[in-house]
Amino acid sequence: MDETIQAQEAAILEDIGEQLKDYDQNRGSLIPILQMIQQRHQYLPPDSIRKVAEHMEIPSSEVYGVATFYNQFRFHPPGKNPIKVCLGTACHVRAADVILENFERKLGIKEGQTSDDREFSLERVACVGCCALAPVAVVGETIHGHMAPSKVEGLLMRIQIHKEMAEREKEKEKNEQS
Amino acid sequence: MSSPETIRQRFAEIAEKAGTEKAAAAGRTVPKIHIGMATCGIASGALETKAAFEEAVAAQGLEAEIHPVGCIGHCYAEPWVIIDYPESGFPPIFYHEVTPGKAKMLTKLFLAEGDPRFEHVYGATVENEMIPSVTEFPRFNKEKRLVMEKCGKIDPERIEEYIAEGGYGGFAQALEGSPDAVIDTIEDARLRGRGGAGFPTGRKWRLAREAQGEEKVVICNADEGDPGAYMDRTLLESNPHQALEGLAICAYAVGAQKAVFYVRAEYPLAVKIITQAIEQAKEAGLLGEKILGSDFSLEVEVFQGSGAFVCGEETALIRSMEGHRGMPIHRPPYPSEKGLGGKPTVINNVKTLATVPPIIEKGADWFKSIGTENSPGTAIFSVVGDVNHPGLVEIPTGVTLRSLIFEVCGGIAKKKKFKAVQIGGPSGGCLPEEFLDTPIDFDSLIQAGAMMGSGGMVVMDEDTCVADVSRFFLDFTQKESCGKCTFCRIGTHHLLEILERITEGEGKEGDAEQLELLSREIVKGSLCGLGRTAPNPVLTSLQYFKEDYDAHIHEKRCPGMMCRPLIAFYIDLEKCARGCDACVGVCPVDAVFTTRTRKKGIDQELCVKCGECVVACPPEYDAVKKVSPPHLAPVIERPPETRTESKKESS
Ligand SMILES: Cc1cc2nc3c(=O)[nH]c(=O)nc-3n(C[C@H](O)[C@H](O)[C@H](O)COP(=O)(O)O)c2cc1C
Ligand code: FES
Numbered sequence: 001m002d003e004t005i006q007a008q009e010a011a012i013l014e015d016i017g018e019q020l021k022d023y024d025q026n027r028g029s030l031i032p033i034l035q036m037i038q039q040r041h042q043y044l045p046p047d048s049i050r051k052v053a054e055h056m057e058i059p060s061s062e063v064y065g066v067a068t069f070y071n072q073f074r075f076h077p078p079g080k081n082p083i084k085v086c087l088g089t090a091c092h093v094r095a096a097d098v099i100l101e102n103f104e105r106k107l108g109i110k111e112g113q114t115s116d117d118r119e120f121s122l123e124r125v126a127c128v129g130c131c132a133l134a135p136v137a138v139v140g141e142t143i144h145g146h147m148a149p150s151k152v153e154g155l156l157m158r159i160q161i162h163k164e165m166a167e168r169e170k171e172k173e174k175n176e177q178s
Numbered sequence: 179m180s181s182p183e184t185i186r187q188r189f190a191e192i193a194e195k196a197g198t199e200k201a202a203a204a205g206r207t208v209p210k211i212h213i214g215m216a217t218c219g220i221a222s223g224a225l226e227t228k229a230a231f232e233e234a235v236a237a238q239g240l241e242a243e244i245h246p247v248g249c250i251g252h253c254y255a256e257p258w259v260i261i262d263y264p265e266s267g268f269p270p271i272f273y274h275e276v277t278p279g280k281a282k283m284l285t286k287l288f289l290a291e292g293d294p295r296f297e298h299v300y301g302a303t304v305e306n307e308m309i310p311s312v313t314e315f316p317r318f319n320k321e322k323r324l325v326m327e328k329c330g331k332i333d334p335e336r337i338e339e340y341i342a343e344g345g346y347g348g349f350a351q352a353l354e355g356s357p358d359a360v361i362d363t364i365e366d367a368r369l370r371g372r373g374g375a376g377f378p379t380g381r382k383w384r385l386a387r388e389a390q391g392e393e394k395v396v397i398c399n400a401d402e403g404d405p406g407a408y409m410d411r412t413l414l415e416s417n418p419h420q421a422l423e424g425l426a427i428c429a430y431a432v433g434a435q436k437a438v439f440y441v442r443a444e445y446p447l448a449v450k451i452i453t454q455a456i457e458q459a460k461e462a463g464l465l466g467e468k469i470l471g472s473d474f475s476l477e478v479e480v481f482q483g484s485g486a487f488v489c490g491e492e493t494a495l496i497r498s499m500e501g502h503r504g505m506p507i508h509r510p511p512y513p514s515e516k517g518l519g520g521k522p523t524v525i526n527n528v529k530t531l532a533t534v535p536p537i538i539e540k541g542a543d544w545f546k547s548i549g550t551e552n553s554p555g556t557a558i559f560s561v562v563g564d565v566n567h568p569g570l571v572e573i574p575t576g577v578t579l580r581s582l583i584f585e586v587c588g589g590i591a592k593k594k595k596f597k598a599v600q601i602g603g604p605s606g607g608c609l610p611e612e613f614l615d616t617p618i619d620f621d622s623l624i625q626a627g628a629m630m631g632s633g634g635m636v637v638m639d640e641d642t643c644v645a646d647v648s649r650f651f652l653d654f655t656q657k658e659s660c661g662k663c664t665f666c667r668i669g670t671h672h673l674l675e676i677l678e679r680i681t682e683g684e685g686k687e688g689d690a691e692q693l694e695l696l697s698r699e700i701v702k703g704s705l706c707g708l709g710r711t712a713p714n715p716v717l718t719s720l721q722y723f724k725e726d727y728d729a730h731i732h733e734k735r736c737p738g739m740m741c742r743p744l745i746a747f748y749i750d751l752e753k754c755a756r757g758c759d760a761c762v763g764v765c766p767v768d769a770v771f772t773t774r775t776r777k778k779g780i781d782q783e784l785c786v787k788c789g790e791c792v793v794a795c796p797p798e799y800d801a802v803k804k805v806s807p808p809h810l811a812p813v814i815e816r817p818p819e820t821r822t823e824s825k826k827e828s829s
Contacts, residue, residue: 030501035482069503070484072443089406089636090562092650098788102766126405130221131562132253132569143221149788150764
């Protein structure tokens with residue numbers, strides 16, 4: 001597993017190097033560059049910060065300082081199923097913190113973390129724009145309104161089932177091909 | 179060459195093309211199904227509803243046009259559709275909560291057989307003799323839509339539809355006259371910025387116009403950092419062109435060659451739609467070089483904000499665009515003299531800019547006839563929380579809070595009592611019942627201790643704890659403080675600590691006084707609006723709901739029963755039904771156990787106080803009770819055997 005992850009990270013760095021050619025050294029490009037990296041790779045790997053700093057000819061600490069200032073940037077890869085629990089005002093008054101805690105309990109990770117197998121990650125966000133459906137959780141791209149602590153387990157189960165189904169499909173295809 | 183005639187003629191050609199298309203569409207008699215497809219619609223299942231209509235229409239061999247539109251602000255009704263089927267003899271009809279099943283049923287019975295199913299009708303969209311019209315409902319007739327007028331009517335991804343509704347007419351009209359004439363009109367209209375502070379827009383533009391500098395920049399602020407407001411994003415998702423038109427008029431007025439949309443990166447749909455809108459406007463010849471044959475050229479780009487509340491503040495916003503941490507700097511110099519890259523820069527909110535085109539088109543006097551003397555026009559709020567009809571509302575200024583909450587938004591849900599309304603998000607305040615007759619405008623709200631701010635409005639019923647809500651906002655502002663000013667950085671930290679202590683039942687004598695003192699110092703010692711307004715939620719709630727704080731501090735009791743360390747759930751054995759297992763099934767932590775009499779009890783040590791058992795308990799038993807302070811809950815011993823059992827199951 002470690003080796004595949006290392007290989008993945010090397011590939012990411014190479015891609016970043018390639019993309020950076022399109023950007024000038026203008027300081028105003030810094031945030032768009034970081035956004036580009038995160039958009040392509042879902043997070044900012046540690047070495048990417050160094051790479052950007054070299055490109056811009058500024059210290060890594062400068063780049064890191066800017067990146068950590070903003071909520072958008074992630075320094076850990078998200079899980080395959082990123083889960084975001086809304087803790088905006090409307091969701092808060094509908095006890096969204098209990099929903100978040102329940103996800104933490106069921107997944108065995110804390111808010112801001114990714115599970116060891118990189119299947120799940122858990123984040124809190126502020127208002128996803130569907131306050132009328134509070135409390136809200138977002139799994140991948142899908143928004144789930146009117147959440148309740150007791151719905152958490154079912155939601156995770158559904159993801160698990162989908163995953164197993166996809167794996168079985170793959171197996172089947174493999175078997176058919178061979 | 180840039181004569182008003184050329185401009186008028188060029189624009190007339192564009193408008194005519196869009197108009198013919200609209201007329202052609204109107205001429206067709208096939209039924210039209212409009213579906214609201216903004217973020218909120220999609221979250222409620224609008225995609226599935228749309229697919230169901232498509233499928234059913236095809237299956238029935240019918241012809242119908244499915245028209246995706248933006249949000250109309252009626253979030254409680256999502257997913258909604260309007261079916262416009264002139265041949266049926268009925269007016270266009272609004273249906274709410276249209277599930278895929280309902281979509282199939284309506285296709286079969288209404289579209290194929292001509293029966294609109296009266297039991298599912300919400301109302302007709304126009305007055306008529308057959309069906310009660312929505313225009314008779316307060317939600318519709320108390321509203322006055324300038325900014326949201328076209329939201330939910332047009333497809334935001336097609337510029338033709340905006341133009342066919344009269345869009346870009348204001349811009350063309352502005353180009354025909356001088357930039358100074360535009361500023362005169364805006365000044366005369368007394369338009370005030372909708373970004374929170376209510377600064378006169380005309381004056382801001384005039385300063386930038388008169389500022390020294392070859393190059394100038396205008397920026398549309400769509401950073402929307404308030405954690406409970408979503409109108410700016412909805413406006414961009416539902417009708418991007420109106421804000422874009424306003425931005426172009428602003429650029430013309432101040433003499434800018436460059437305009438920027440600063441949109442949160444967390445709003446992917448808004449980013450996509452506005453980027454596309456800019457492309458389309460360029461193609462139509464409404465942006466770019468020598469627009470409509472005039473001497474005016476404008477480039478518009480999108481900058482994605484990276485999600486920091488403080489970047490909504492204009493100097494911080496500029497710093498972030500320059501590639502730095504978004505920390506505010508001292509004003510003056512104001513951005514209108516020295517902004518992005520040292521160039522004179524105008525920053526306006528989305529709603530401010532979207533208000534500009536109708537003013538140019540219809541004139542300052544028309545605008546001043548709406549709303550109050552000092553804050554003419556409309557105000558947009560996202561009203562959420564415990565009201566029956568949450569959503570986005572646009573009302574003329576001067577309407578009272580009472581009318582907004584009880585008429586337009588249908589009053590408090592579940593027949594509960596009103597307790598407080600929080601206006602303006604993290605910078606705003608919490609107002610009690612006595613203030614419900616306050617008219618909504620910039621000055622009256624500030625006088626009451628709240629502010630227009632972001633336009634977020636959270637209505638709270640008697641089961642809400644204002645101390646907890648203050649803690650929530652402080653938790654937010656403390657995390658979002660950029661750290662520049664000591665009072666803001668450390669002061670908010672201490673405020674939060676005290677509030678946490680209070681809401682956890684560890685409050686001490688003198689805490690309330692400490693909160694107040696600290697709040698006043700933070701207001702005084704902070705540079706930007708974030709620090710200066712962060713204590714507002716605390717100050718107002720202390721002033722109007724002191725007894726809530728006292729109950730927490732002295733009795734360890736939470737009157738709204740929200741602070742989890744201060745409440746407990748128990749099961750009333752008199753009411754509990756033997757053998758009903760509803761509460762056992764929903765408990766996420768196996769805290770509910772069965773006693774030897776087969777009634778249920780709650781293990782207080784395991785209970786996380788999520789309240790699911792209250793919801794699950796059938797109303798005819800109503801056996802789960804909530805109390806504060808927690809020691810009021812009667813002790814029910816858990817039989818040891820149930821404990822091992824639950825352990826075994828979970829392992
Ligand atoms: C902490 C803070 C956050 C702000 N957030 C926003 C925001 O999200 N959107 C906005 O338009 N204005 C925001 N403002 C106000 C802006 O600084 C600025 O006044 C506004 O964009 C000017 O536009 P207007 O004149 O059209 O109101 C914020 C101000 C402060 C101090
Ligand atoms: S507060 Fe959660 S969606 Fe708005």
